[in-house]
Amino acid sequence: MKEEEIIAARRSESWREELRKSKKNKERTDIPRVHMNELDAIYRSHSRKEEVNLGLTAEQALLEAQRCLDCPNPACMTGCPVGINIPTFIKYIEIGKFLDAAKTLKETSALPAVCGRVCPQEKQCEAQCIHLKMKKEPVAVGYLERFAADYERESGQMAVPETAPANGTKIAVVGSGPAGLSFAGDMAKRGYDVTVFEALHEIGGVLKYGIPEFRLPNRIVDVEINILKQMGVKFLNNCIVGKTISYEDLHEDGFKGIFAASGAGLPNFMNIPGENLIGVMSSNEYLTRVNLMDAASPESDTPVLIGKRVAVIGGGNTAMDSVRTARRLGADRAIIVYRRSEEEMPARIEEVKHAKEEGIEFLTLHNPIEYLGDETGHVKQMRLQKMALGEPDASGRRRPVPIEGAIDAIEVDEVIVSVGVSPNPLIPSTFPGLEVSKWGTIVVNSDTMQSALPDVYAGGDIVRGGATVILAMGDGRKAAAAIDTALKG
Ligand SMILES: Cc1cc2nc3c(=O)[nH]c(=O)nc-3n(C[C@H](O)[C@H](O)[C@H](O)COP(=O)(O)OP(=O)(O)OC[C@H]3O[C@@H](n4cnc5c(N)ncnc54)[C@H](O)[C@@H]3O)c2cc1C
Ligand code: SF4
Numbered sequence: 001m002k003e004e005e006i007i008a009a010r011r012s013e014s015w016r017e018e019l020r021k022s023k024k025n026k027e028r029t030d031i032p033r034v035h036m037n038e039l040d041a042i043y044r045s046h047s048r049k050e051e052v053n054l055g056l057t058a059e060q061a062l063l064e065a066q067r068c069l070d071c072p073n074p075a076c077m078t079g080c081p082v083g084i085n086i087p088t089f090i091k092y093i094e095i096g097k098f099l100d101a102a103k104t105l106k107e108t109s110a111l112p113a114v115c116g117r118v119c120p121q122e123k124q125c126e127a128q129c130i131h132l133k134m135k136k137e138p139v140a141v142g143y144l145e146r147f148a149a150d151y152e153r154e155s156g157q158m159a160v161p162e163t164a165p166a167n168g169t170k171i172a173v174v175g176s177g178p179a180g181l182s183f184a185g186d187m188a189k190r191g192y193d194v195t196v197f198e199a200l201h202e203i204g205g206v207l208k209y210g211i212p213e214f215r216l217p218n219r220i221v222d223v224e225i226n227i228l229k230q231m232g233v234k235f236l237n238n239c240i241v242g243k244t245i246s247y248e249d250l251h252e253d254g255f256k257g258i259f260a261a262s263g264a265g266l267p268n269f270m271n272i273p274g275e276n277l278i279g280v281m282s283s284n285e286y287l288t289r290v291n292l293m294d295a296a297s298p299e300s301d302t303p304v305l306i307g308k309r310v311a312v313i314g315g316g317n318t319a320m321d322s323v324r325t326a327r328r329l330g331a332d333r334a335i336i337v338y339r340r341s342e343e344e345m346p347a348r349i350e351e352v353k354h355a356k357e358e359g360i361e362f363l364t365l366h367n368p369i370e371y372l373g374d375e376t377g378h379v380k381q382m383r384l385q386k387m388a389l390g391e392p393d394a395s396g397r398r399r400p401v402p403i404e405g406a407i408d409a410i411e412v413d414e415v416i417v418s419v420g421v422s423p424n425p426l427i428p429s430t431f432p433g434l435e436v437s438k439w440g441t442i443v444v445n446s447d448t449m450q451s452a453l454p455d456v457y458a459g460g461d462i463v464r465g466g467a468t469v470i471l472a473m474g475d476g477r478k479a480a481a482a483i484d485t486a487l488k489g
Helices: 003-011 014-021 027-031 058-066 086-094 098-110 112-118 130-134 139-154 178-189 218-230 245-254 285-294 317-328 351-358 427-430 469-488
Strands: 170-174 193-197 232-237 256-259 280-282 310-311 333-336 363-366 367-374 379-392 398-411 416-418 457-458
Touching: 003 086, 058 086, 058 139, 086 098, 086 139, 098 112, 098 130, 098 139, 112 139, 112 218, 112 469, 170 178, 178 193, 178 218, 178 256, 178 427, 178 469, 232 256, 245 256, 280 285, 285 317, 285 416, 310 317, 310 398, 317 333, 317 351, 317 416, 333 367, 367 398, 379 416
Parallel strands: 170 193, 170 256, 193 232, 256 457, 280 416, 310 333, 310 416, 333 363
Antiparallel strands: 367 379, 379 398
């Protein structure tokens, strides 16, 4: 059956038809969108590990689920990169079958509790919801996804997806971020013998070393990783493919296919004077040290600098995570410095809102041009070029243009540079024959994710540059389907 036929068949099940008839569309669209409960802003701006969003109660979820019209052509699904059957899982919530809702999510998503927390739903599924056409707020698909996944986990009745009988074919995955995890889950379901090789001591990629616990608690990621383990996926950490073991070693060990999901963890800098001063670092270093190495703890062997006047350069999710972390670590002034206006910021709207509530200052239309140090080599001041917005550039966002002679200076004792990332170069440079773009990403066939090396597939940030969790997961799913077809053919 084609996907549209499956959607239609599930929609025409008698319980769904009765549910639709039980309430008029007008009554459904008149229900106001639910509001997610949150930790108090002053309290949370000093609490690094407590999650800001508190989730929906069952009553809130039951009411929000009623807002969904169970559309015949669910536009929301076209906005979901992994094709979650959104109306089906929401309608299960409406009838109180929360475990069935969670099961529906897991048909296509290996990490629903993660996606329910960090996916940019406002740009994806929710941006397509029919409610917007009626000038109403979209159904809170992300909140409901999180609710169902959390309910299942807290119920202690986590369903382990069914796996096909073992076929004995060995598959290697390089990297344990969302691309690698989603690929591993789909291959395990198909009966393959999957080993994930991870360079770091922790499994989870950016979900662990990048995104802080106040947005995505590690225990949530671990539960989802444990499900993969129960499905038979093996994890080998502290193993750098390209150094600890080579492409050739993987062949000698009998791996018949490789999925490269090594991410984009190489920080970009602006190459301006003073970037080498003590106290100037990349967000990648800052977040990894705080999140993965506990470097904010006074007992740490390698403590991170705790700034009181911290400037974070950039306007993406990574910048927001860094500045909110700095605030939680005790910064009196934690400032976002961004060269465009707030409208162009790539960060999720919710993160910007939360940051403001926590006392983060936003210095938009400013761009650093130099950092100045004190006699001990520590950063003490930054010089900023004031900007105005010009015509839109290739990204569609209005280009920032310097205002001649308009220079500001502010006192800082820590600067975190968060102006983008580049792909990790090790796999592209140690897999002979891979085609690599001028940006250092692995070139693949976008239908199959197959690279120039027939047995190597790739996906996530190593192919896209810095992107999103759900796009990385979508790549993993696509690659799993393609490699399975190729190996069976
Ligand atoms: C701070 C931060 C916040 C973010 N917030 C969001 C958000 O809110 N929503 C969202 O959708 N996206 C967000 N993103 C982006 C998102 O996290 C990434 O797009 C996504 O994690 C990419 O997944 P991936 O699996 O391709 O790579 P990664 O998650 O980077 O995982 C790659 C893994 O490969 C390992 N590795 C690398 N080289 C090797 C090697 N040679 N051998 C073995 N292992 C290797 C790495 O150690 C890493 O664990 C954020 C990113 C950051 C940095
Ligand atoms: S588009 Fe909105 S109302 Fe329609 S099925 Fe999707 S979530 Fe429900």
